[in-house]
Amino acid sequence: MSTHVSSPAGPQALLSPSVVRSTVLPVIQQQVSALEPTLARVCRYHLGFIDEHGDPSSGGDGKMTRASLMTAVADGVGLRPEDVRSQAAAVELLHNATLLHDDIADADELRRGRPAAWKVFGVSLAIHAGNALQALGLRMVVDDSGPGHNEIASSFAEALGLVHAGQARELTLRPDPGHSLATYEQMVLEKASALLECSLGAPALRAGKPENVLAALRDAGRHLGIALQISNDVEDIWGDPAVTGKPIRGDIKRRNLTFPTLSALSADSPAGDRLSRLWQADDITAEHLQALADLIDEAGGRDSAQKLSRHHLDSAVEHLGRAGLSPTAAAELTTLFDRIVNRAA
Amino acid sequence: MSTHVSSPAGPQALLSPSVVRSTVLPVIQQQVSALEPTLARVCRYHLGFIDEHGDPSSGGDGKMTRASLMTAVADGVGLRPEDVRSQAAAVELLHNATLLHDDIADADELRRGRPAAWKVFGVSLAIHAGNALQALGLRMVVDDSGPGHNEIASSFAEALGLVHAGQARELTLRPDPGHSLATYEQMVLEKASALLECSLGAPALRAGKPENVLAALRDAGRHLGIALQISNDVEDIWGDPAVTGKPIRGDIKRRNLTFPTLSALSADSPAGDRLSRLWQADDITAEHLQALADLIDEAGGRDSAQKLSRHHLDSAVEHLGRAGLSPTAAAELTTLFDRIVNRAA
Numbered sequence: 001m002s003t004h005v006s007s008p009a010g011p012q013a014l015l016s017p018s019v020v021r022s023t024v025l026p027v028i029q030q031q032v033s034a035l036e037p038t039l040a041r042v043c044r045y046h047l048g049f050i051d052e053h054g055d056p057s058s059g060g061d062g063k064m065t066r067a068s069l070m071t072a073v074a075d076g077v078g079l080r081p082e083d084v085r086s087q088a089a090a091v092e093l094l095h096n097a098t099l100l101h102d103d104i105a106d107a108d109e110l111r112r113g114r115p116a117a118w119k120v121f122g123v124s125l126a127i128h129a130g131n132a133l134q135a136l137g138l139r140m141v142v143d144d145s146g147p148g149h150n151e152i153a154s155s156f157a158e159a160l161g162l163v164h165a166g167q168a169r170e171l172t173l174r175p176d177p178g179h180s181l182a183t184y185e186q187m188v189l190e191k192a193s194a195l196l197e198c199s200l201g202a203p204a205l206r207a208g209k210p211e212n213v214l215a216a217l218r219d220a221g222r223h224l225g226i227a228l229q230i231s232n233d234v235e236d237i238w239g240d241p242a243v244t245g246k247p248i249r250g251d252i253k254r255r256n257l258t259f260p261t262l263s264a265l266s267a268d269s270p271a272g273d274r275l276s277r278l279w280q281a282d283d284i285t286a287e288h289l290q291a292l293a294d295l296i297d298e299a300g301g302r303d304s305a306q307k308l309s310r311h312h313l314d315s316a317v318e319h320l321g322r323a324g325l326s327p328t329a330a331a332e333l334t335t336l337f338d339r340i341v342n343r344a345a
Numbered sequence: 346m347s348t349h350v351s352s353p354a355g356p357q358a359l360l361s362p363s364v365v366r367s368t369v370l371p372v373i374q375q376q377v378s379a380l381e382p383t384l385a386r387v388c389r390y391h392l393g394f395i396d397e398h399g400d401p402s403s404g405g406d407g408k409m410t411r412a413s414l415m416t417a418v419a420d421g422v423g424l425r426p427e428d429v430r431s432q433a434a435a436v437e438l439l440h441n442a443t444l445l446h447d448d449i450a451d452a453d454e455l456r457r458g459r460p461a462a463w464k465v466f467g468v469s470l471a472i473h474a475g476n477a478l479q480a481l482g483l484r485m486v487v488d489d490s491g492p493g494h495n496e497i498a499s500s501f502a503e504a505l506g507l508v509h510a511g512q513a514r515e516l517t518l519r520p521d522p523g524h525s526l527a528t529y530e531q532m533v534l535e536k537a538s539a540l541l542e543c544s545l546g547a548p549a550l551r552a553g554k555p556e557n558v559l560a561a562l563r564d565a566g567r568h569l570g571i572a573l574q575i576s577n578d579v580e581d582i583w584g585d586p587a588v589t590g591k592p593i594r595g596d597i598k599r600r601n602l603t604f605p606t607l608s609a610l611s612a613d614s615p616a617g618d619r620l621s622r623l624w625q626a627d628d629i630t631a632e633h634l635q636a637l638a639d640l641i642d643e644a645g646g647r648d649s650a651q652k653l654s655r656h657h658l659d660s661a662v663e664h665l666g667r668a669g670l671s672p673t674a675a676a677e678l679t680t681l682f683d684r685i686v687n688r689a690a
Contacts, residue, residue, distance in 0.1 A: 035510065036510035036511075036513050036535075038514070039513045104469075105468070105472050105473060106469070123450070123468075124516055125513060125516060127449060128446070128450060128516070131446060131476075131512075134480075135479075136506055139499070139505075150490075153487045153498070154484070154487050157483050157488070160476075161480040164381075164384065164473050164477040164480055165384060166381075168381050168384045168477070171469055172383045
């Protein structure tokens with residue numbers, strides 16, 4: 001399912017992740033190390049720079065997806081990586097701030113295959129650490145004075161507010177045939193798309209590109225977010241924990257309504273009806289979770305989720321095509337989009 | 346202890362709180378009501394606008410100290426309340442964001458005499474609600490385009506980062522004769538002073554006042570924060586829960602090292618030595634807390650805390666005098682400072 005946008009010659013080598021590693025990562029490391037020492041330790045652990053004992057760690061760090069996207073778009077609009085370095089570092093800090101807090105809110109014990117920060121350092125420090133990353137990320141965009149800085153800072157602050165709204169909306173999502181798919185979509189636009197729109201749009205703002213270019217990039221980010229979230233939903237139920245770094249079926253264990261489940265619940269079929277009944281049961285054994293997963297699959301939830309994710313990935317690539325980026329950057333971003341959604345990286 | 350800065354004719358009537366009520370409060374209400382509905386409910390409860398059932402509530406709302414200070418300084422530098430309305434609303438939102446999260450981190454069950462938001466709505470929603478207030482407050486200063494907006498937004502983002510650093514530093518403060526008073530002071534400058542410096546400084550930035558005026562106002566805020574924190578420390582041990590809205594002796598129950606305790610622990614006296622031993626005991630009965638409180642008092646911790654708080658309040662008023670504000674505003678602020686520290690309001 002991951003090959004439809006790759007070139008026939010095989011997977012393209014990506015440039016932006018290594019540029020991020022040499023340009024953005026040092027900024028993140030330096031800024032986070034300058035935090036109050038205890039917060040620095042929690043944040044450096046969460047970011048995968050150190051292990052639980054404070055020793056350097058090479059594994060577990062995130063892929064810095066958003067920074068890679070921003071760097072690739074910067075290249076596509078004629079900027080250097082340095083021109084969006086602060087913004088790329090900031091978006092990673094903000095994204096990680098939301099993950100730190102989301103793990104507490106969802107009682108998720110694993111993140112990227114390691115104990116979540118709150119399991120290692122306690123809830124209190126993890127709350128303050130997430131806040132520190134959030135304040136630091138916003139401060140970096142607020143203190144930047146390059147072209148378009150006001151618009152960029154405003155787009156970051158707005159996106160961050162949307163992520164929090166989406167996280168809350170997710171907690172309150174209930175089965176409701178009339179509304180839950182619409183609420184789910186709203187939640188995804190907030191929780192998953194907002195920071196991606198921001199990441200893709202920031203270089204256009206910096207380069208002073210016209211409104212139609214900005215709109216095309218933001219549209220691409222919006223569809224990419226939906227494709228990514230639905231793909232994550234599928235991975236939660238049928239994915240490989242060695243790839244996701246999280247225990248399998250956390251969403252259905254917590255009875256979080258994700259796209260495959262909502263789609264299956266709305267299916268007018270015996271499997272859908274049976275799922276509706278079993279979904280209510282207060283049973284979190286592996287057998288029950290397996291039965292729910294099988295019913296979601298049988299009622300078509302897996303298939304329609306995969307189709308919808310692919311559809312939004314295609315839309316993201318289409319919108320990207322309207323942005324008039326350099327062909328090299330457009331190819332890089334197309335491959336990045338595919339790897340982000342399909343975890344082929 | 347609360348009369349030394351009041352005029353001999355009796356307590357002065359304060360104007361700024363009622364100006365805040367008519368100018369800033371509507372902005373806060375409107376902005377918070379526009380949040381995602383569940384977050385709006387949690388935030389409106391935390392801010393005292395509604396009760397647990399969602400019904401309008403008149404009690405329990407904060408005094409909007411920081412907005413009052415900002416409004417009074419604005420008047421003193423020739424601005425109208427409207428000129429700093431967004432900033433005044435923002436500083437209240439940011440302050441309340443830190444309170445929402447601090448109550449979770451400290452497991453404080455009461456806030457302003459009512460159950461803390463996390464007790465009513467759960468930890469997950471309270472985390473997201475605090476984040477939403479933080480993002481909203483920063484967005485309001487980032488989106489403002491009046492004079493000095495870059496400097497003001499930057500000072501807010503910096504202050505917020507300092508508050509988080511102070512909250513973490515507080516959690517890690519341990520008895521250590523050589524360092525703990527210095528660490529305590531650093532923690533107070535971050536946790537209590539940072540947003541007050543910001544509140545007093547913002548109108549000067551907006552009015553384009555020279556550096557010396559800004560510095561005088563920020564210095565006043567710094568000392569006000571220290572005076573306020575030490576006064577809160579004293580209130581925790583010997584105050585009236587009906588006034589503080591919190592259970593008594595939460596700090597010593599949690600063995601948080603506050604100024605009276607640190608001062609008593611460093612006293613070379615039999616009471617100080619006895620306190621050192623009893624402080625280690627894992628005993629949180631009311632009798633044991635009373636014994637600790639008595640020893641802190643006997644070792645001079647209460648007296649030196651009250652003296653130091655008063656000293657910093659006097660320093661705050663002195664620095665205020667260097668800012669060259671209009672006499673009416675200076676008098677208003679002097680009274681405000683006193684009421685803030687001594688809770689006479």
